[in-house]
């Protein structure tokens with residue numbers, strides 16, 4: 498049985514969760530790594546027993562004998578690195594946001610199709626166990642047709658001592674207009690792809706057609722700092738509320754931000770979603786989620802189906818490595834997604850969340866930013882291939 502050899506480029510926060518995914522798959526092995534910071538790369542290699550270490554991406558692509566390139570570098574490098582990798586005939590697993598404008602993402606998709614390799618985008622929100630269970634319950638008809646997706650974003654609280662290496666102290670690329678890809682909205686650009694991906698996942702893949710985002714006025718709000726791995730000194734120009742319509746206009750969605758970065762308080766932590774259906778409702782926790790209670794007990798998912806007793810579900814997968822949350826996002830979510838790509842390569846089938854899906858989530862995010870700027874709803878189709886937020 499042949500083992501797929503993997504090379505990881507970019508050894509910051511996202512690299513360890515990916516490594517765990519490959520390490521836990523019997524058909525995969527991480528044999529090479531690359532980072533411009535040589536000391537970090539050597540430490541990572543030593544800690545995890547990886548033989549080949551590179552500090553230059555082109556040398557790594559040409560020198561390492563690998564089948565999969567796993568890209569966990571800052572966002573501005575995603576599409577250029579993915580393009581180079583697929584042209585070398587490598588399968589790619591690339592962190593989100595897949596690209597900074599849709600044209601560069603589509604170029605990767607076309608090149609991958611030509612080279613006969615798979616591209617998977619690291620959209621953890623469709624691989625988190627609690628979210629996958631919610632989707633399975635919806636598919637099984639437990640709430641009828643999903644009609645409204647309500648997402649709330651409470652605080653992400655970091656563990657006093659994270660269980661994995663959370664990467665370099667300098668993350669200024671995350672607030673750089675061009676490197677983050679988000680212009681004046683770097684936080685939204687980095688995270689909204691998750692929100693839109695989850696919004697379509699819970700709506701059984703109904704595509705989002707139009708987005709209306711509200712820009713905050715922030716009068717009187719004391720600036721706060723974000724999660725420690727987001728280097729925000731002050732509340733950025735912010736988008737606290739996003740609403741959207743799907744192609745089927747009978748279905749709508751909303752995302753609401755209520756966390757310390759913009760001075761609000763919400764007892765329910767992290768990302769959580771209420772999915773309202775024709776005859777039932779699901780409440781489910783996602784990244785960093787905490788405080789979903791049913792009769793005084795912590796749950797990860799509660800199903801209310803008309804005429805039935807509520808059903809509660811927990812996914813005790815060891816808690817989170819970074820957040821104070823017992824939903825295992827920075828471990829099992831990433832592990833699920835990486836293992837899925839390896840399975841797809843072994844079985845030669847298309848990954849569930851590939852390049853086109855990654856591009857679509859970026860297009861939705863750009864529509865949200867454009868809507869906040871213009872103060873009017875924006876059709877996702879208005880976002881052309883060259884449109885950028887920076």
Ligand SMILES: NC(=O)c1ccc[n+]([C@@H]2O[C@H](COP(=O)([O-])OP(=O)(O)OC[C@H]3O[C@@H](n4cnc5c(N)ncnc54)[C@H](O)[C@@H]3O)[C@@H](O)[C@H]2O)c1
Nearest residue numbers: 507508509510511532533534569570571572592593621664
């Ligand atoms: N899905 C998720 O839950 C999740 C979580 C964290 C990060 N991410 C995404 O992963 C990406 C990386 O984020 P992060 O927080 O891990 O970043 P980070 O800043 O922690 O680490 C980035 C690493 O890339 C290295 N690097 C920079 N330029 C390089 C180059 N040219 N060649 C090789 N290495 C290079 C840096 O030295 C650093 O070690 C981002 O796009 C982010 O949005 C996703």
